[in-house]
Amino acid sequence: MIPVCGLPVLSYNGGSNPGSDSLAIETKPTPAQQQTEEPTIGRSASLVAAGIFLSRLFGLFRESIFAHFFGSSFAADAFRAALRIPNVLQNLFGEGALSASFIPVYAKLTARGEKDEAGRVAGAVFSLLAIVTSIFVLIGVLATPYLIEAIAPGFHGETRRLAIQLVRIVFPGVGLLVLSAWCLGILNSHRKFFLSYAAPIVWNLSMIVALLVFGWKASISYLAVYLAWALVIGSALQFLVQVPAVLKLAPSLRLALATTDEHVRTVIRNFVPAFLSRGVVQISGFVDAFLASFLPEGSLAQLTYGQTLYLLPVSLFGMSISVAELPAMSSALGTEQEIATTLRQRLLSSTKRIWFFVIPSAVAFFALGDVIAAAIYQSGRFTHQDAIYVWAILAGAAIGLVAQTVGRLYSSAYYALRDTRTPMRFAILRVILTTGLGFLFAIPLPKLVGIAPQWGTAGLTASAGIAGWLEFILLRRGMNQKIGKVPFPPLEFVKLWGSAIIAAAAAWAIKIALHPTHPRVAAVLILIPYGAVYLGITALLGLNQAGPILSRLTRRR
Numbered sequence: 072m073i074p075v076c077g078l079p080v081l082s083y084n085g086g087s088n089p090g091s092d093s094l095a096i097e098t099k100p101t102p103a104q105q106q107t108e109e110p111t112i113g114r115s116a117s118l119v120a121a122g123i124f125l126s127r128l129f130g131l132f133r134e135s136i137f138a139h140f141f142g143s144s145f146a147a148d149a150f151r152a153a154l155r156i157p158n159v160l161q162n163l164f165g166e167g168a169l170s171a172s173f174i175p176v177y178a179k180l181t182a183r184g185e186k187d188e189a190g191r192v193a194g195a196v197f198s199l200l201a202i203v204t205s206i207f208v209l210i211g212v213l214a215t216p217y218l219i220e221a222i223a224p225g226f227h228g229e230t231r232r233l234a235i236q237l238v239r240i241v242f243p244g245v246g247l248l249v250l251s252a253w254c255l256g257i258l259n260s261h262r263k264f265f266l267s268y269a270a271p272i273v274w275n276l277s278m279i280v281a282l283l284v285f286g287w288k289a290s291i292s293y294l295a296v297y298l299a300w301a302l303v304i305g306s307a308l309q310f311l312v313q314v315p316a317v318l319k320l321a322p323s324l325r326l327a328l329a330t331t332d333e334h335v336r337t338v339i340r341n342f343v344p345a346f347l348s349r350g351v352v353q354i355s356g357f358v359d360a361f362l363a364s365f366l367p368e369g370s371l372a373q374l375t376y377g378q379t380l381y382l383l384p385v386s387l388f389g390m391s392i393s394v395a396e397l398p399a400m401s402s403a404l405g406t407e408q409e410i411a412t413t414l415r416q417r418l419l420s421s422t423k424r425i426w427f428f429v430i431p432s433a434v435a436f437f438a439l440g441d442v443i444a445a446a447i448y449q450s451g452r453f454t455h456q457d458a459i460y461v462w463a464i465l466a467g468a469a470i471g472l473v474a475q476t477v478g479r480l481y482s483s484a485y486y487a488l489r490d491t492r493t494p495m496r497f498a499i500l501r502v503i504l505t506t507g508l509g510f511l512f513a514i515p516l517p518k519l520v521g522i523a524p525q526w527g528t529a530g531l532t533a534s535a536g537i538a539g540w541l542e543f544i545l546l547r548r549g550m551n552q553k554i555g556k557v558p559f560p561p562l563e564f565v566k567l568w569g570s571a572i573i574a575a576a577a578a579w580a581i582k583i584a585l586h587p588t589h590p591r592v593a594a595v596l597i598l599i600p601y602g603a604v605y606l607g608i609t610a611l612l613g614l615n616q617a618g619p620i621l622s623r624l625t626r627r628r
Contacts, residue, residue, distance in 0.1 A: 120391035122268025127383055129275035134379050135447050136282045137298075142452025143369025143460075145230040146291040150298065151375045152223045153237030155360050156211070173253075176338050178260040188334065190323025195335045197253050198326050208246040212239050222357055223371075225364030233292055237299045244303035247310050248274075254313035261320045264394075270309045277305030355502045359531050362513045366527050373457065374528045376448060377464030381472060381532070384432040389476035392421050393483045400487035411554035414484055418550070418557045425476050426567055427616035431605050433472040434571035439578055439597065440465035446594035458590070463529035471536025474543035481546040484554075493549055501542040508534030566612050574605035 141147035173196055180189035211218065215238045219231060226234055255267040281301030285294055318324065363371040400417055435443065440462035449458050482494045512530025517523065551557060578601035587593040609616070 117391075118264040119268055119394050120387055122265045122270075123386050123391060125269050126271040126275065127386060129272050129279070130379065131383075131447055133275045133279050133282070134376065135450065136279060136286070138376065138448035138453035138457075139451035140282060140286040140294060141291055141372065142454070143372050143457050144291055144452065145368055146233060146295045147372035148226070148364075148369060149230050149234040150237055150295045151371045152219070152226065152234045152360060152364070153241050153299065154302075155357075156215075156218050156222055156238050173256045173338050173342075176334050177256065180334065181260060186321075187323045190321055191325050191327070191332065192334045192338065193253075193257060193321055194325040194327055195332060196338055197250070197324075198328050199335075199339075200249060200253055202328075204246045204249045208242050211242045215239050215242075222360055223364035224361070225366075229292070230368075233295060237295060240296065240299040241302055244299075244306035247303070247306035251306070251310040251313065254310065254317050257317045257321055258313065263316065263320065266313060266316055270313050273308040273312055274302070274305035277301045277308060355505050355535065358502070358506045358509055359535075362509055362531060363528060365514065367523075367525050369457075370525060370528050373460050373525075374464060374531060376444070376457075377461045377468065377528070377532065380443060380447065380461070381436060381465055381468035384429050384472065385476050385479070388425050388428045388432075389479040392425060393479045396421055396480065396483055400484055414487070414554050415557050418480065418484055419560075421480050422477055422557075423560070423563065424616060425480065426473065426564065427609070427614070429473050429476045430567045431571040431574065431602070433469040434568070434575050435598070435601065436465035436469040436472065438575040439582075439601065440469075442582070442590075442593055442597050445590035446598075449590045455590075460525060460528065463526055464532050467529040467532030467534075468536060470533055471539030474536070474539040478539065478543040478546055481543070481550055484550055485546070488553065490553075494546065497542050497545045497549075500545070501538045504538040504541060505535050508537060563614065566614060567609065570605050570608040570612065573608060574601050577601065577604045 137147075141150070177189055177192055177196075180186075180192060215235050218238065219226060219234050223231075223234065251270065254270075258264070258267040278298055278301045281297050282294070285297045289297060359374060360371060363374050396417060400414055405413070441458055444461035444465065445455065445458040448461065449455060485491070485494050509531050512534045513527035514524075516530055517527050547557065578597045581600055582593070582597050585596055587596055
């Protein structure tokens with residue numbers, strides 16, 4: 072069928088029913104609509120990135136204070152385990168699965184002007200979510216000792232006792248975070264991106280206040296308990312701060328168990344495959360915690376310190392772009408060939424944007440991870456040696472950072488084509504490989520090469536990085552088979568890596584020449600020149616992403 076502007080054309084109706092492929096008659100957008108699409112996507116990505124950046128900034132501040140008072144102690148291990156176990160609720164029922172199932176149905180009803188029906192669906196989903204989450208919270212609190220034994224069997228004595236106490240406190244708070252994800256679904260459907268991603272600021276603030284108030288006078292065991300209660304309070308605040316905006320946007324909201332409603336049933340049906348996909352991903356996190364519990368005291372805490380840092384570029388550049396691209400790719404119109412061409416172009420342009428920021432992040436983690444870790448964490452009980460261990464964890468994570476981040480984008484492309492099963496199969500393979508390599512790298516390998524067992528945590532992130540590349544290669548190959556070969560610009564790829572490596576060499580020269588002792592002074596003197604050199608070289612090489620950044624910096628001056 073030949074597409075004509077304003078006339079019906081054949082297209083994929085993706086995004087509203089994950090897991091199934093279907094064709095539908097759509098109207099091709101006018102040139103004016105096509106021109107406004109990119110600025111809208113750019114603005115949406117910017118709002119998501121801004122919200123994530125602010126919440127992560129407060130999160131880093133929280134982690135810095137946490138490191139000061141807890142260091143790599145047994146209480147730090149217990150708190151990290153306590154947070155991981157109930158977090159399963161948030162990750163399974165929260166943003167990822169809920170967004171994939173709820174947002175397409177609710178957004179479509181809102182776009183049609185069916186506000187009353189949209190309110191009934193939103194209320195029914197909230198009611199079901201609240202009941203199911205409450206049941207899981209109750210089960211989790213009662214079964215906490217068994218969960219600790221399954222997730223962290225290496226914990227004993229005071230560490231195990233404290234972990235059990237903390238899990239029972241934290242579980243209700245994480246249940247509230249699931250309800251907060253429902254608010255995110257409403258806000259994102261109405262294109263209100265900033266509030267939903269900035270709301271975790273109050274969650275972080277609650278814990279920051281608890282650390283500053285009680286950290287100077289309480290023992291680390293009691294401080295961990297106070298911090299757990301602050302987490303619950305922060306979870307309630309994160310939910311409540313979004314409620315007024317939700318009620319304003321959805322005035323027809325009605326709480327009821329309308330499970331017979333056709334649209335509610337659609338949400339439930341779509342939720343199942345998304346739930347299973349999230350469950351597969353969660354296994355990898357449990358494997359890390361399971362293996363780290365057998366390593367020396369403080370290993371799980373150090374692993375979490377490292378994860379907080381290396382997930383920052385994944386969230387800022389991978390998540391923000393993927394969140395903005397998903398609705399754009401889902402709404403691609405035209406013939407099958409035209410849709411395939413659009414997806415190839417979008418994947419290429421967004422991959423380049425991700426590369427520009429994530430490649431230097433990976434090089435910085437590998438070459439300057441000690442500077443980064445010390446600047447954020449080194450204080451009080453967190454020593455310089457702890458920063459070295461975190462550096463090793465960051466170096467391991469750097470192996471797969473680019474693959475993990477671009478992989479999020481490719482997963483969004485699959486979801487846009489209503490294919491959730493393919494990414495799930497590849498995720499299963501990744502988890503299997505991560506488990507096998509993680510065990511080998513974390514426990515037997517340090518003994519074989521004659522190094523301290525503490526370095527096994529770096530093996531966990533390195534194994535995940537290797538498995539991440541396998542998953543990305545499979546995602547890319549499968550997408551090439553679906554829509555045709557997505558272009559790969561090797562010269563630009565090499566230029567970016569070369570620019571980052573040269574910038575890292577310059578930063579190392581500064582580090583050796585000045586040898587600053589204060590960690591935060593070192594970060595300013597070393598990391599700022601690193602970024603400046605990288606930006607300057609990429610601009611000289613004519614890479615498109617560098618120009619707009621330099622222009623903004625010049626205008627601010």
